[in-house]
Amino acid sequence: MKRFTSRLLHLLRTSALRLALRYALLQVLLLAVALAALFWVVNRYVNQQISTSLATELAALKSLPAPMLATRVAALAETPGPARGARHYLLLDATDTRQAGDVLAWPQWLPSDGTQRKGELILIEHDDDTHPARTPPHDDHEATPLPAVGTTLASGGRLLIAQEPGAAEDLREVALIAAGVVLLLAASLSLTLGLALGWQWLHRIERVNQTAGKIAAGDLTQRMQGDGRGNEFDLLATHLNAMLERIERAVAGMREVSDNVAHDLRRPLARLKTRIEVVLHQPRDAATYQRALADTLTDADELMRTFDALLSIARLEAGGETIAREPVDLATLARDMADLYADEANDSGRAFTLDLADGVATPGSRTLLAQALVNLLDNAFKYSAPGVALGISLHQDASHARLAVIDHGAGIATADFAKMTERFARADSARSQPGSGLGLALVKAIAHAHQGELTLRNTPGGGLTAELVLPLAAMPE
Structure with missing residues (x-):
């Protein structure tokens, strides 16, 4: 009973009830105007009938x-x-x-x-x-x-x-009584419906407030509950849940990034600190100091690249990176990137093949797409042995362009495909190689920013195929 009384008092203070009462008052006023007009018509009709009847009898008697x-x-x-x-x-x-x-x-x-x-x-x-x-x-x-x-x-x-007056007066009285009864019933019904509607809205809003309170307390797994009717509350719940899902992923990503940054950047920073301490505490000749400074600069550059990659990923995922939506000729882009790696392929004895379909374009930023392709090529050269064949392929289906970098190296386990596109993720076999584990994460962010995706799969015969699936666009003129 106490809970019911509390909810009723809360209902009386809600805007939903005030809106319902205004609606009920408006309905009663409109009905009152309509009944007044009806009474005026009835009264006028009765008076006309009396007037006509009196005039008719007067004429009959006068004759x-x-x-x-x-x-x-x-x-x-x-x-x-x-x-x-x-x-x-x-x-x-x-x-x-x-x-x-x-x-x-x-x-x-x-x-x-x-x-x-x-x-x-x-x-x-x-x-x-x-x-x-x-x-x-x-x-x-x-x-x-x-x-x-x-x-x-x-x-x-x-x-x-x-x-x-007789029957005419009786008719007027009946009409007035009927109008009063109708107004009373309309007011009661409108108020009852308003209270019921306000109660229903209050119940729904209370559920939203309870869920919001849990979310504010830190439980980002909570979601808004709809009623499954496809109404505006369901639409609101869908949009709020999508927002909460994105916030939860962002917060989880921030926590993961914080943990990974603390873990993966500790080693190069410790290496820098150790090198500087050794050089400072033990006298060295000029050449030794120069080598130490050069190594320190290399490590600093690696740290800068790591932070730049993290910043780029964050901007792309947050939508802060403005992307020009101009058609990019992917075949030309692939050939340009292949030219950059031609010497490295020759020096390492690799067969570097191109299988490119001409006339394939995607809307987006040529600079970002080039960076994504460079990251994929860097990984292919870095994590495959000298002499292993590499290649770039470009094809299209009904609605997408498919740009892939293919290697025939050791590859990675299928179970690790999803993990490899996360920040700082590295395969066990790759930990001996230099790198931050941000390359594929950046490629994934670039793909998503272009309404596309990055897919990984095993190359037939061994190796890894990293494929960018991008929307199609008309070829630039």
Whole structure:
């Protein structure tokens, strides 16, 4: 009960309930305007019907001869109210003497030109309870205005007919009561629906807040729960979960990078420190100092390359690197990179083959794609023995260009393919070689920045094939 009361109080303070109440109020106001318009139409219709009926009877009575008219009016006035339609009559002669009827005198507010007016009448009271009678003005009771119409007769006399409210008034009262009931029901229903909607929204928002609280506390594995209906809450949950997934990967990557940086950069820094300490504590000749400085510069360059690679990867993954989306001729790029490594291939006795399909282009940055291809070629030359054949291939399928560097060296285990594209990842067989383990990670980041991917697979007969799968573009002119 306490939890229910707490949630209800919380609901009363929510913007969802305020919105629901405004919506309910707007609905009630619109319905009230509609009912008022309907009542006005009904009232106007009733008044028109009364006016038409009075005018019709007045014309019928006016057409009667004078003796017959007096007899007819007297008979109508003596007829019980319900039987004569709840009407009152007055017939005056040319001297305004009352000849017949149950109205005592002609009212001052009613003209005798056939125009209908509404006002109070002084009626003659009767002992018969079934005969409707208005109370004279001098009585303590309030008189009721009645619609009436009067005309001047050919004889100089005047004739008046007035209508009791009767069924018309009942219809108005029923219409007012019905309008009030409808408004009350509409307000109650709107408020109930508003509370139910606010309660439902509050429940959903509470789930989001609970999940957000856990995430704020450091649990990045939490995800927003949708209701599976494909509505705006599901769409919001999908977008938030995608954002959380990316944040979790970024944080995990930062932690991994921090650990790897601390581990992998400690060795070159320690080597620098040791070399400098040895040189400082033991006198050496100029040549020894020069070699020590040269080695220190080499290690410093390696550290700079490592940090540059880390910075490039971070910028590419964060989207901070602006990439020109211009068509790049991949065959020309591959030939240019092959020319750079031709001498090294000859010196190491390697067969360096090219299998390039012309007319294949991808949208992107030629500089970044060249860097990716250089990294793949560096790995192929570095981690394969002299004399092992290497090659570059370029082909395309229906929607992608496939640029691959192929070697026939020792290769790596299939289980290590995914790990090799992470920062500072190195195969056990490669740890004796210089390097930071960032080459494939940078290639992967460049591929993703171009809406492509880097795939690794075993080369038939042994070795590794590293392939860039990139979107196609029209060839540059």
